Amino acid sequence: MPRRLPKKDVVIIGFGWTGAIMANELTDEGLDVIAIERGPWRDAPTDFPPTYMQDELRYRVRHELFLRPDQLTFTFRNMMSQTALPIRSWGAFMPPNGVGGGGTHWNAEMWRFLPSDFVLRTHLTERYGASFLPADMTIQDWGITYDELEPHYDRFEYLCGTSGQAGNLKGKILEGGNPFEGPRSRPYPTPPQAQPFSHTLFGKAAQELGYKPFPQPSGNLSQAYTNPLGLRLGPCTYCGFCEWFGCSNYSKASPQTTLIPYLIRKANFTARDNSEVIRINLDRSGTRATGVTFVDTSGEEWEQQADLVILSAFALFNVQLLLHSGIGKPYDPVANTGVVGRNYTHQTISTVNGFFDNRKFNFNPFIGSGSIGMCIDEFNGDNFDHGPHGFVGGGYMGQVQTGGRPIESTLVPPGTPKWGADWKKAVKDNYLSTVKPGTGVHGSFYSYRDVYLDLDPTYTDRFGRPLMRITMDLKENEIKQNKFLTDKFAEIIKAMGAEKLAVQYRKGPYDITTYQTTHVNGGAVMGTDPNTSALNRYLQSWDVPNLFVLGATAFPQNPGYNPTLTVGALAYWAAAAIRGKYLKNPGRLVDA
Amino acid sequence: MKSSNPTWFVIRRREFLAGTAMFLFGATRVRAATIAGQLPWTPNAGAPPSRAKLGPWEFFTGEEGRAMEALADCIIPPDAETPGGKDAGCAVFVDRQLAGPYGRREGLYVRPPFQAGTKSQGPQSEKGPAQHYREALAALDRGCKAKYGERPFADLPVADKDEVLRELEKGDFKLDGIDGQSFFEQVVKDVQMGFFADPIYGGNRDMVAWKMIGYPGARYNYLDWVSRHNERFPLPPVGITGSAQWTR
Structure with a gap:
C-alpha cells in the first residue's frame, strides 16, 4: 500500500514550463499546490556553471540532461503492419527530465502560430475545397481562436523578456518584422538580438529575392530585463551552447530564470523532485480524479490526494499517463474510434548547408545563440497559394547560427571523402566559411489516421508497465511540402554567395535515429467534439473534469513553428479558465 | 567505476x-527530496567532469590498442601542421569511452527481446559498444592476417591499411561474424569525435584539432565579437581545464 500524504488542493505532475506557470497562477488564487517532478532539481549555479557546461560530448552527444531510456522509452514502427521495437537510445527527439523540463535545454525560439493555424480544417476547406486534403489526413480546428489566445501569448512573451521586432502591431504592419504574424497588442519587450555575419547575408539575399526577412523572436535576451515577477535576466553572450545545454548566464528564458525563484518563496507551494508519478487515481465512478501515486528514489510508493490534478509532463508522457490511468477512450485507428493516442505529430525539418570561399568569408560559426537568426515566413501555413502545388502546410526558414560546436559542425562539401588526408584538409578549409543553418526549413507536420500512439504488446518499463508505441511515417503531403520549401531555401543560400550546396531534403521513411526537433505533439488533443478530442477548449479532460492536461499534447496537428510559446500561452489560457470559471463551479466547463 | x-x-x-x-x-x-521556501543548493550537483587519466589502456588489450592507434592515424593522418589521430589521443579517447558508461550502455534501454528491425527503427543489437569493438578488432586482425601474410592491421604498410579501410567502407572487406561496413562507420565517428571533443576526455591533445579549424573552445562570451563581421576571432582555444598559455 502506498503511504498517504496530507491532501492538497492541487497536484501538478511535471515541473517544467506549464507546471511552473500553473503553479504560480493557482498559488496566486490561494490554493495549496504541490508539484511532483520525475527528474532532479536543476539550476545554473549547481548544474550547468560556465566552468564546464561548454561540453559538446557530455551534453550533446551523450545526452546528459535528458531522460535515460532505461528509465522510460517508447517503441516505434513506421506502419501498423510492422512490429514496433524499442527506442534503445534517443535520436529523433529528446525527452526532457528534471525541473525546468525542456525549458532548461531548449533553443528558446518564441514563435506565435498564425491565426489560420487554429482553424485549419475550416480555413483550408473554405479556400481549396474538402477534396484538396488527403483522405486520411485528420487535421481539425483547435476550438480556440488566435484572438482568444493573444493576451496569453503576450503574457508569456513578457514573462520571458522576448527579444524581437513586431511585424503586426494591432493590425498595423511594421517594417522589419514578420508581416504574416497575427496582430499583437504590444511590441516585444526587448529589441532583437544582434546578428552574426551569415545572418545579415541571409537577410540581404532574401530581400533581393523579394522576401521580407526579419529577426527570429528569441527567448535568449538582447539586453538585461526584469520580468513582471521581478526576476532578472542578463544579456545573452552568444556562447553557442543553448539547445542541449542549460544556460549558465541567466540569459535564456526558462522556468528557472522566469518563474521558480519567485514561486518557491510562496508558503502555499511545495515541490518534490526525483519522484515519478505512475498513475492518476480515479474514484469508483471513473469520472473524478482523487490524486496521484508516485514512486521516490528508494522505490517507495506514495499517494498524494488532491481536488484538482494538473497533468503537465512532456507531451508524450501525458498521453502515456492517460493510457496507464485508464482516462479517456484509447484511439483505435481501424475502427476510427477513441481519442487518447490520436493525432500524434512531429515536425518536417530539412536544411541546406552552404560552402563559401574561405578567402572571402569568415562566419565565426561558434558565435551563436539558439534563437538568433534571420528568417522568412512567406512559405509558412497558408501564407501562399497552395492551389498549384498539391500539398498543404508549410514552414518558416532561415539562417540560424546556433553555435559551431565542432563534433557536429565540422562539415565538408559534398563529394569529400569521409576520412583521411583529404577529409582533414576539407575540415580545416571549411569550418569557418560554412553556413550551417540550425533551423533551416522548419515545416509543419499534419495529422493522419494511422499516425498514432497506443500501448505496446511486448515491451515494458522498469515497473512492468507496457511501453507506449509510436506508429509514425512521413506522408506524401509532407514530403512534397518539404521539397518545395527546401528548394526555395537553397535559392537563398546560393544567393548569399555559396560556392557549393549540400541540399538535404527530408525523405521517408520517418527515421527514429535522426534528430528532427523535440516538437512531438498531439495524442490527447483539444477540440469541440469529445469524439475527436480528449480535451475541451480549456484543456480540461472531457471524461474527468477535475483533470487538466497542459502542453503540446493538445495540438491537433503541428504548424510550421516551434511549439513552446503556444504551449505557454495555452497554459495561461487554461489557468485563466480555472481561476475565472472552474473554481467558482467545479465541473465541466463545456457541455459535451 | x-x-x-x-x-x-x-x-x-x-x-x-x-x-x-x-x-x-x-x-x-x-x-x-521535498523543496519549499527557498531554492535548493546541492554542491556539485552537476558532477564536474574528471580528466581522462594518462597511462595504460583501460579497455583495450595491447594488440587492440595498436590496431586502434593505426586506425586513428589512417582516419586522421598526421601532416606538417597538425598531428594525426594517434598523437592527438583519439585512440585513448575511444579506450576511455569504451571503459566507461558509454561502453557499458549505461542508461540505455537494454531489455529483451532483441529483434532485428528496419534501419529507421534504430540499432537493436544485444551487444554494447565495448563488446562490439572487442569482436570487430579481433576480426579485423584475422582478416588482415589472412589476406596480407600473417600481419595484423597495425603492421601493414600505410598503403595497405588505406586499402583495407576503403574496402571496409565499401563493404568489400568482410569481417567474419561482423558487419564490417557499419563497424568502420562507427570507428570513423568515434575517432573524429575524440579529435574534436574537449581534451579532458583524452583526445584533441593540446587542443590541436581546435587550433587547426579555428575553434576557440570552451569560451563563454562573444558579446564583443557578434557584430564584428568577417573578421577572424583572434584568441587561441581554451578547454574545460584551461589553457597552457595561462600558465606561461
Whole structure:
C-alpha cells in the first residue's frame, strides 16, 4: 500500500514550463499546490556553471540532461503492419527530465502560430475545397481562436523578456518584422538580438529575392530585463551552447530564470523532485480524479490526494499517463474510434548547408545563440497559394547560427571523402566559411489516421508497465511540402554567395535515429467534439473534469513553428479558465 | 567505476531500479527530496567532469590498442601542421569511452527481446559498444592476417591499411561474424569525435584539432565579437581545464 500524504488542493505532475506557470497562477488564487517532478532539481549555479557546461560530448552527444531510456522509452514502427521495437537510445527527439523540463535545454525560439493555424480544417476547406486534403489526413480546428489566445501569448512573451521586432502591431504592419504574424497588442519587450555575419547575408539575399526577412523572436535576451515577477535576466553572450545545454548566464528564458525563484518563496507551494508519478487515481465512478501515486528514489510508493490534478509532463508522457490511468477512450485507428493516442505529430525539418570561399568569408560559426537568426515566413501555413502545388502546410526558414560546436559542425562539401588526408584538409578549409543553418526549413507536420500512439504488446518499463508505441511515417503531403520549401531555401543560400550546396531534403521513411526537433505533439488533443478530442477548449479532460492536461499534447496537428510559446500561452489560457470559471463551479466547463 | 565497493554498488543498483536521474559522468547520488521556501543548493550537483587519466589502456588489450592507434592515424593522418589521430589521443579517447558508461550502455534501454528491425527503427543489437569493438578488432586482425601474410592491421604498410579501410567502407572487406561496413562507420565517428571533443576526455591533445579549424573552445562570451563581421576571432582555444598559455 502506498503511504498517504496530507491532501492538497492541487497536484501538478511535471515541473517544467506549464507546471511552473500553473503553479504560480493557482498559488496566486490561494490554493495549496504541490508539484511532483520525475527528474532532479536543476539550476545554473549547481548544474550547468560556465566552468564546464561548454561540453559538446557530455551534453550533446551523450545526452546528459535528458531522460535515460532505461528509465522510460517508447517503441516505434513506421506502419501498423510492422512490429514496433524499442527506442534503445534517443535520436529523433529528446525527452526532457528534471525541473525546468525542456525549458532548461531548449533553443528558446518564441514563435506565435498564425491565426489560420487554429482553424485549419475550416480555413483550408473554405479556400481549396474538402477534396484538396488527403483522405486520411485528420487535421481539425483547435476550438480556440488566435484572438482568444493573444493576451496569453503576450503574457508569456513578457514573462520571458522576448527579444524581437513586431511585424503586426494591432493590425498595423511594421517594417522589419514578420508581416504574416497575427496582430499583437504590444511590441516585444526587448529589441532583437544582434546578428552574426551569415545572418545579415541571409537577410540581404532574401530581400533581393523579394522576401521580407526579419529577426527570429528569441527567448535568449538582447539586453538585461526584469520580468513582471521581478526576476532578472542578463544579456545573452552568444556562447553557442543553448539547445542541449542549460544556460549558465541567466540569459535564456526558462522556468528557472522566469518563474521558480519567485514561486518557491510562496508558503502555499511545495515541490518534490526525483519522484515519478505512475498513475492518476480515479474514484469508483471513473469520472473524478482523487490524486496521484508516485514512486521516490528508494522505490517507495506514495499517494498524494488532491481536488484538482494538473497533468503537465512532456507531451508524450501525458498521453502515456492517460493510457496507464485508464482516462479517456484509447484511439483505435481501424475502427476510427477513441481519442487518447490520436493525432500524434512531429515536425518536417530539412536544411541546406552552404560552402563559401574561405578567402572571402569568415562566419565565426561558434558565435551563436539558439534563437538568433534571420528568417522568412512567406512559405509558412497558408501564407501562399497552395492551389498549384498539391500539398498543404508549410514552414518558416532561415539562417540560424546556433553555435559551431565542432563534433557536429565540422562539415565538408559534398563529394569529400569521409576520412583521411583529404577529409582533414576539407575540415580545416571549411569550418569557418560554412553556413550551417540550425533551423533551416522548419515545416509543419499534419495529422493522419494511422499516425498514432497506443500501448505496446511486448515491451515494458522498469515497473512492468507496457511501453507506449509510436506508429509514425512521413506522408506524401509532407514530403512534397518539404521539397518545395527546401528548394526555395537553397535559392537563398546560393544567393548569399555559396560556392557549393549540400541540399538535404527530408525523405521517408520517418527515421527514429535522426534528430528532427523535440516538437512531438498531439495524442490527447483539444477540440469541440469529445469524439475527436480528449480535451475541451480549456484543456480540461472531457471524461474527468477535475483533470487538466497542459502542453503540446493538445495540438491537433503541428504548424510550421516551434511549439513552446503556444504551449505557454495555452497554459495561461487554461489557468485563466480555472481561476475565472472552474473554481467558482467545479465541473465541466463545456457541455459535451 | 569498479563494482568492488559494495556500498556504492548497492546504492547504485537500487537507483538504477528506482532512481529518476543518473549522472553518467559522475557518481553523484540522487535522492528524492521535498523543496519549499527557498531554492535548493546541492554542491556539485552537476558532477564536474574528471580528466581522462594518462597511462595504460583501460579497455583495450595491447594488440587492440595498436590496431586502434593505426586506425586513428589512417582516419586522421598526421601532416606538417597538425598531428594525426594517434598523437592527438583519439585512440585513448575511444579506450576511455569504451571503459566507461558509454561502453557499458549505461542508461540505455537494454531489455529483451532483441529483434532485428528496419534501419529507421534504430540499432537493436544485444551487444554494447565495448563488446562490439572487442569482436570487430579481433576480426579485423584475422582478416588482415589472412589476406596480407600473417600481419595484423597495425603492421601493414600505410598503403595497405588505406586499402583495407576503403574496402571496409565499401563493404568489400568482410569481417567474419561482423558487419564490417557499419563497424568502420562507427570507428570513423568515434575517432573524429575524440579529435574534436574537449581534451579532458583524452583526445584533441593540446587542443590541436581546435587550433587547426579555428575553434576557440570552451569560451563563454562573444558579446564583443557578434557584430564584428568577417573578421577572424583572434584568441587561441581554451578547454574545460584551461589553457597552457595561462600558465606561461
